[in-house]
Amino acid sequence: MPSNAVVLTAVVCLSLLPPSAFGIRTVPGRITTNGDGGRNQFSKLGPFTEAPEYRNGEECASSSSANRESFDPSLVHIAMTLDSEYLRGSVAAVHSVLRHASCPENVFFHFIAAEFDSASPRVLSQLVRSTFPSLSFKVYIFREDTVINLISSSIRQALENPLNYARNYLGDILDRSVDRVIYLDSDVIVVDDITKLWNTTLTGTRVIGAPEYCQANFTQYFTSNFWSDPALPGEISGRTPCYFNTGVMVMDMVRWREGNYREKLERWMQLQKKKRIYDLGSLPPFLLVFGGNVEAIDHRWNQHGLGGDNIRGSCRSLHSGPVSLLHWSGKGKPWVRLDEKWSCPLDHLWEPYDLYKPKIERAKDQSLLGFASLSELADDSSFL
Numbered sequence: 001m002p003s004n005a006v007v008l009t010a011v012v013c014l015s016l017l018p019p020s021a022f023g024i025r026t027v028p029g030r031i032t033t034n035g036d037g038g039r040n041q042f043s044k045l046g047p048f049t050e051a052p053e054y055r056n057g058e059e060c061a062s063s064s065s066a067n068r069e070s071f072d073p074s075l076v077h078i079a080m081t082l083d084s085e086y087l088r089g090s091v092a093a094v095h096s097v098l099r100h101a102s103c104p105e106n107v108f109f110h111f112i113a114a115e116f117d118s119a120s121p122r123v124l125s126q127l128v129r130s131t132f133p134s135l136s137f138k139v140y141i142f143r144e145d146t147v148i149n150l151i152s153s154s155i156r157q158a159l160e161n162p163l164n165y166a167r168n169y170l171g172d173i174l175d176r177s178v179d180r181v182i183y184l185d186s187d188v189i190v191v192d193d194i195t196k197l198w199n200t201t202l203t204g205t206r207v208i209g210a211p212e213y214c215q216a217n218f219t220q221y222f223t224s225n226f227w228s229d230p231a232l233p234g235e236i237s238g239r240t241p242c243y244f245n246t247g248v249m250v251m252d253m254v255r256w257r258e259g260n261y262r263e264k265l266e267r268w269m270q271l272q273k274k275k276r277i278y279d280l281g282s283l284p285p286f287l288l289v290f291g292g293n294v295e296a297i298d299h300r301w302n303q304h305g306l307g308g309d310n311i312r313g314s315c316r317s318l319h320s321g322p323v324s325l326l327h328w329s330g331k332g333k334p335w336v337r338l339d340e341k342w343s344c345p346l347d348h349l350w351e352p353y354d355l356y357k358p359k360i361e362r363a364k365d366q367s368l369l370g371f372a373s374l375s376e377l378a379d380d381s382s383f384l
Contacts, residue, residue: 045087045119047357048131051095060103074106076198077181079170081163082111082128082139084119086186088335089328091131092353096189098132099353103195109137110174110181112166115144131355140173142166150269152276164282167246168265171257179254185247187307187333189353192300192324200250202295207259209250209295211302214242218291221284226277241291246283247327248302250295264289300324306346307332315344326350 061074078097082090090111098104111128113121125139144162146169151162166173167183174181182197184190200209218241219227226232256262268285271277278284300322307330308314314332326349328334334347335354 045084045127048091048127048355049357050130051098051132051355053134054098054101054104056103056105060106076107076194077110077178078107079110079112079174079181079183081166081186082113082124083117083163087124088354088356089186089333091355092350093184093186093188094132095355096191096353097194100190100192101195102193107136107194109135110178111137111139112142112163112173113139114163115141142169142173150266150273152272168262168282170251171253171262174253181251181253183249183251185327185329187328188247188325189350190325197250197301200295200297202250202252205255206293206295207252207255207261208290209297210244210248211299212242212244212294212296216243218243221280221287222278223276225275232277236288236291239292241287243287244294245302245304245327245329246286247304247329248325250297261289302327304329306330318346
């Protein structure tokens with residue numbers, strides 16, 4: 001991005017934003033936290049090396065600097081969560097998007113940070129700015145009390161993190177000018193042009209699009225309490241629901257808000273508190289609300305499950321076919337496995353996007369696993 005690109009000004013608009021979030025707009029060097037500029041927290045999270053500066057090609061539509069936070073048809077909006085535990089994954093994900101985007105200057109990131117994370121949202125924002133100096137982004141604070149009383153125990157404690165439920169509230173959190181967004185989990189890397197995913201058409205009245213996996217046993221995501229209930233299975237009758245992973249979704253925020261989909265998801269979460277109808281965190285309510293009415297996106301855009309299952313996190317292979325996005329859903333995360341010296345083969349495909357400084361020297365020794373070979377995944381239908 002050009003050095004004179006717009007820098008988000010330091011304003012907090014509490015009165016204009018919904019109760020579940022407020023925005024932080026940052027100016028480098030002007031963030032203060034507990035009187036020390038956030039340096040103590042910052043040093044614990046990094047250091048990250050500064051990413052290369054990726055610029056638009058001549059074919060890209062120009063986005064006016066004055067209009068970067070309002071509706072602009074040239075912008076690609078991406079929403080992700082941002083927290084201290086998964087920060088390294090988030091940074092790698094952003095890096096991968098910019099590296100492969102045809103128009104990287106037209107990508108706008110919306111980061112959702114937890115109010116009570118061990119690193120304050122302002123410090124996280126400062127770290128993003130120092131790593132990606134010209135990135136267009138905004139950080140919103142997600143107030144965990146919005147959802148904490150609706151969360152039930154899950155098969156893995158990490159799935160109980162309130163930030164996992166932030167996607168349910170994007171219609172309230174994001175600016176009203178954002179009428180469409182790609183939601184990405186923090187444990188992904190993109191090896192294709194994100195604009196291709198952005199251009200997905202949501203046909204009819206469909207609210208979300210995602211890769212579907214109709215061969216999966218849909219019934220296993222719900223307990224016998226659900227299937228034995230005389231009324232609950234009827235809630236999905238007349239539909240042919242398929243499993244889909246909520247870590248990669250294209251979302252129509254206008255239809256989402258008009259259809260009150262936050263309330264529909266919360267209804268199932270409230271029922272779960274009274275009568276345990278599922279075991280798997282934030283996913284089942286999405287399956288119940290949207291299953292059978294999802295715009296099917298090519299599987300290449302969510303090669304998920306690379307983190308293994310939710311108990312052991314064992315190594316897995318890619319599904320057959322071309323790859324545009326790799327997703328380490330499951331217990332095993334590539335940065336953890338690489339650091340602990342028990343990495344899986346596919347974890348080395350994540351490593352070239354890792355900007356964590358102590359790993360930079362090691363990355364030099366992984367030159368054969370560089371960007372060129374990763375780009376080939378998008379066109380190699382035989383890669384397994």
